[in-house]
Amino acid sequence: MHERSSGMTPMWFWPSQDDPGPPTMITTVLEDIEVAERTGVTTVATHIKARGSDFWGAGRALVELIERARARGVPIWADQYPYNTTGSDGNTVLLPRWIFPGGGSGGGGPGGQGAAVDFAASLREALSDPDRGEQVRLDIEHEIGRRGGPENLVIMDHPDETLIGKTVAELAAEWDAFPVDVAIRLQLEGDRGRAGGARVRGFSLSEIDVEEFSAHPWLVTASDAGIALPGDGPVHARFYGTFPRKIKRYAMDLGVLSVESAVRSMTTLPAQVLGLRDRGLLREGLVADIAVLDLDELQDNATFFEPHQYASGVDYVLVNGTFVVDDGELTYALPGVVLTPDNAGGSGRGGGPGC
Numbered sequence: 001m002h003e004r005s006s007g008m009t010p011m012w013f014w015p016s017q018d019d020p021g022p023p024t025m026i027t028t029v030l031e032d033i034e035v036a037e038r039t040g041v042t043t044v045a046t047h048i049k050a051r052g053s054d055f056w057g058a059g060r061a062l063v064e065l066i067e068r069a070r071a072r073g074v075p076i077w078a079d080q081y082p083y084n085t086t087g088s089d090g091n092t093v094l095l096p097r098w099i100f101p102g103g104g105s106g107g108g109g110p111g112g113q114g115a116a117v118d119f120a121a122s123l124r125e126a127l128s129d130p131d132r133g134e135q136v137r138l139d140i141e142h143e144i145g146r147r148g149g150p151e152n153l154v155i156m157d158h159p160d161e162t163l164i165g166k167t168v169a170e171l172a173a174e175w176d177a178f179p180v181d182v183a184i185r186l187q188l189e190g191d192r193g194r195a196g197g198a199r200v201r202g203f204s205l206s207e208i209d210v211e212e213f214s215a216h217p218w219l220v221t222a223s224d225a226g227i228a229l230p231g232d233g234p235v236h237a238r239f240y241g242t243f244p245r246k247i248k249r250y251a252m253d254l255g256v257l258s259v260e261s262a263v264r265s266m267t268t269l270p271a272q273v274l275g276l277r278d279r280g281l282l283r284e285g286l287v288a289d290i291a292v293l294d295l296d297e298l299q300d301n302a303t304f305f306e307p308h309q310y311a312s313g314v315d316y317v318l319v320n321g322t323f324v325v326d327d328g329e330l331t332y333a334l335p336g337v338v339l340t341p342d343n344a345g346g347s348g349r350g351g352g353p354g355c
Contacts, residue, residue, distance in 0.1 A: 001035065001043060003028040007052035007146060007204075011088070014096050015142050016135035025050060029062050033069045036076045042273060045078040047224050050209040051086065052146040059209030063216060070218060077273050079220040080213045081238045082246045084205040085148075085304070087224065090156070090236060092147050093196040094168075094183035095119075096139035099126040100195055120192040123184065140180045144168065147202030150179035156234070156304065157199035158190050165305075168200075199234070201304055214250045215257050220273060221246045221266040230308040237307045241300030244311035248298050259295070275341035292316035 004010055005023045013022050023031075029045055036043035045066070050058040069076050097103045100122050127133040147153055150169035158164055163171065163186075171182045183196075190197025213219055223242040228235045243266050251262040271280025278286050291314065298313030317325035322335035 001032050002046045003048075004031070006049050006086075007055040009052075009142075009146070014098065014139045016096070016138050017098060025055065025058065026061060026065070029065050033065065033074055033076050037069065037074045040075065042075045042275075043077070044220070044273065045076065047086075047222065048078040048080050048213055048219075049086065049205055051204045053149045053152075053204075053206075054145055056206035057208055059206075059212035063212060066218065067216075077218050077220060078213065079222040079224075079270075080210075081222060081224050081242050082210060082214060082250055083236070083238055083242075084207055084210055085201060085203045085236075086205065087236050087238075089147060089202040089204050090199070090234060090304075092143075092153065092200040092202045094140055094143045094147070094153070094200065095123060095187060095196055096136060096143070097195070099123060099132075099136060116193075118192050119195050120188050120190075120197065123187050127184070137180050140183050144179050144183065146204065147200075148204040150182070152203040154201050154203070154304075155186075155198055156201050158186065158197070160189070163198070211250065211254065211256045214246070217261065217264075217269075219265060220270045221262070222270070228308070232308070234304075235307050237300070237302035237304055240302035240307060240309055241311060244293075244298050244314065245300035247293070247295075248300060252295070252298075274339075276339060277341075279339075288318050288321035290316070290318040 003025060005028050006025050008024055009022050012018075029048075032043050032045045035041070048062060050056060050062065066076055066078060100119055101117050123136075126136050144150055144153065150172060151167055153168040155163045155166050155168075155171075166174075168179050168182050171177075172179050175182065175185070177185070186200075187195075187197035221243060223238050225236065225239040225242070228239045246266065247259060247262045250256045251259045257265075268280040271277075279289055280286075282290065294313040294315055296313070298311070300311050301309035302311075303309065314325060315328055316323065319333075320335040320337070322333050323331050324333050324335070325331065
């Protein structure tokens, strides 16, 4: 189940416009547990997280809720990508959408890029009214906190290339300005055709929580990624690095879990949860979906400035018994098929809490 909220507030919440008391991530997990408990349906809290600097450390509470439910037999699971930044944080807009025509989309791409809207003019108009200007500043401050704070907001693209790679906190110090004023200036002096004026990535999650979730045996590792080619535009590093990163960083380097447990979280466990009974294990008679890794060389190489980078140490990969990576090289074979429990030898039911 996709969360309705991933922190103290849902993503649609603006303090200047909405009443307090919206659902939190704790509310979301409680709802997931209730659905699983009342229906008996295997339920997954999708890409579990604790978003926003005001919610960091709440991962422990979410874990406790899930573990208590599982202890009484509730079929509840969770999945996670092992990064401290989310997909939507790649196009973070620090300004409230309500000041822009069409809510900031303008008919263009993410953040309104390429839209026939002058976003800088919309901001100037909002700031020209004292009451609306105060509301704008309140909402910007809220969004900065929700996206991890000024020190965790990185400029990824801006017409002034000297700003790229700097954080909002660094610009605030350089410009002798408050972070809210930095967000305003980025729009006024940036790309007028993009909501926010710049492409910004917010590292809105804490490693404390990422590590907390990673350690548990009911946590599935999932990329939450789509299909991307090296020539495509910016994507999240998780498109290329999720699984090697979980093994290398969280198992081998940090010791949050064992290598065996990390591998299980991305093989046997998701197969059990999805009811795919002929996959996920190295066993005679099962489908040969196999990855052969060199743990001494294993490394996720994708970065957020250069995300289209394949991992090192992935020597061989077989899908349905056919090599798709052979001695570290792509074969461009396409043996994959869409799986359902019915065509993968399963019953259609996920494993219980003891699996």
